[in-house]
Amino acid sequence: MKKLVIAGREFSSRLFLGTGKFPSNELMKAAIEASETEMVTMAMKRVELDNKEDDLLMHIVNPGIQLLPNTSGVRNAEEAVFAAQMSREAFGTNWLKLEIHPDPRYLLPDSVETLKATEQLVKMGFVVLPYCQADPTLCKHLEEAGAATVMPLGAPIGTNKGLKTRDFLRIIIEQANVPVVVDAGIGAPSHAAEAMEMGADACLVNTAIAVAGDAVEMARAFRDAVNAGRCAYEAGLGAVSNSFQAAASSPLTAFLNQK
Amino acid sequence: MKLRINNKEVESSAANLAQLSREIDLPEKGIAVAVDNRIITRAEWESYVLHDGMEILIIKAVCGG
Numbered sequence: 001m002k003k004l005v006i007a008g009r010e011f012s013s014r015l016f017l018g019t020g021k022f023p024s025n026e027l028m029k030a031a032i033e034a035s036e037t038e039m040v041t042m043a044m045k046r047v048e049l050d051n052k053e054d055d056l057l058m059h060i061v062n063p064g065i066q067l068l069p070n071t072s073g074v075r076n077a078e079e080a081v082f083a084a085q086m087s088r089e090a091f092g093t094n095w096l097k098l099e100i101h102p103d104p105r106y107l108l109p110d111s112v113e114t115l116k117a118t119e120q121l122v123k124m125g126f127v128v129l130p131y132c133q134a135d136p137t138l139c140k141h142l143e144e145a146g147a148a149t150v151m152p153l154g155a156p157i158g159t160n161k162g163l164k165t166r167d168f169l170r171i172i173i174e175q176a177n178v179p180v181v182v183d184a185g186i187g188a189p190s191h192a193a194e195a196m197e198m199g200a201d202a203c204l205v206n207t208a209i210a211v212a213g214d215a216v217e218m219a220r221a222f223r224d225a226v227n228a229g230r231c232a233y234e235a236g237l238g239a240v241s242n243s244f245q246a247a248a249s250s251p252l253t254a255f256l257n258q259k
Numbered sequence: 260m261k262l263r264i265n266n267k268e269v270e271s272s273a274a275n276l277a278q279l280s281r282e283i284d285l286p287e288k289g290i291a292v293a294v295d296n297r298i299i300t301r302a303e304w305e306s307y308v309l310h311d312g313m314e315i316l317i318i319k320a321v322c323g324g
Contacts, residue, residue, distance in 0.1 A: 043323025044318045044323075046266075046316065047317040056320045057320050072323050072324075082298075090320065204324075
C-alpha cells in the first residue's frame with residue numbers, strides 16, 4: 001500500500017480518527033491505538049475556571065500522531081481565522097481541520113465562508129484540511145486556494161448513513177490533485193472500504209467507532225476496512241458487467257459430460 | 260480589579276497575564292489566551308499588563324471530530 005503524503009508528511013495509515021463521543025478518555029486512547037491511526041482530530045472550548053477536567057491532550061499526544069485541531073463552533077471565515085490562531089498557539093501545530101457549519105440542525109459546511117477562510121489561512125502558513133460539501137467545483141476552488149486536502153462529506157455529520165454523495169465523490173476523486181479524505185457520515189467499515197475502493201485517499205471516522213458497543217474492536221474493523229479498500233483500489237478492481245449473462249470463471253467445456 | 264474571563268466576572272490582583280495564569284492555575288500546555296480579541300502568546304504573558312474590565316478568552320482542547 002502506498003503511503004499517503006499530506007503537506008510533506010507521510011502517513012502509513014489512511015484512517016483518521018475523531019475523538020468526540022467516546023464514553024471515556026481511556027476508551028478513546030485504546031481505540032486510537034487499535035486503529036493504528038496517525039491523525040487525530042480534536043476541538044477547542046473555553047476553559048471553565050471552577051471545573052478542572054481531565055486533560056484531553058495527555059491521552060492523544062504521541063510523536064506518531066499528527067494532531068488535527070478543528071474549528072467547530074465558528075460561524076464564518078473571520079471566526080475561523082481567529083480560532084485557527086488560537087489553536088496554533090495552544091497546540092503548537094499549524095495543521096487545521098477547517099469546519100464552518102453555522103446551522104446546528106444540519107451541520108452542513110458553509111461553502112462560501114470555507115473557501116474564504118481557506119484562502120486567508122493558507123496565506124498565514126496553515127496546513128488547511130477543509131471539511132466541505134461533496135461539490136466538485138468547490139473542491140477545485142479549495143485546491144487552487146492551497147488546501148492541503150479536500151474533505152468532502154459522505155452524509156451529514158454523525159448520521160452513519162454512508163456515502164450518500166457517492167456520485168459526486170467519484171467526480172471529486174477523479175479531478176483532485178490533492179488527497180481526498182471522505183469525512184462525515186461513514187457509519188460502517190463497509191462504507192469506508194467503499195470510499196477507499198473508489199480511490200479516496202483516506203477516511204475520517206468518529207461516531208461509528210466512538211458509539212460502537214466495543215469501540216476498540218470497531219477501531220480494528222475500520223483499520224482493516226480502510227486498508228482492504230485501499231489495497232483493492234491499488235490492485236485495480238475488475239470491470240462491472242452490464243450483461244444479464246454470467247461470465248464463467250471455470251472452464252465449461254467437456255469434463256463431466258465428456259465421452 | 261475586575262476582569263471578565265470566559266464571560267465570567269473574576270476579581271484579580273494579577274498585574275500581568277503570567278501572574279493571572281498562576282492565580283487561576285492554568286496548565287503549562289494546551290492553552291491559548293486572547294485579551295480583547297487579540298491573541299497573546301505565552302512568551303508575551305509576563306510583560307502583558309492587565310487593566311480593569313479587560314475581556315479575557317482562554318481555550319483548551321476538548322474531544323471532537
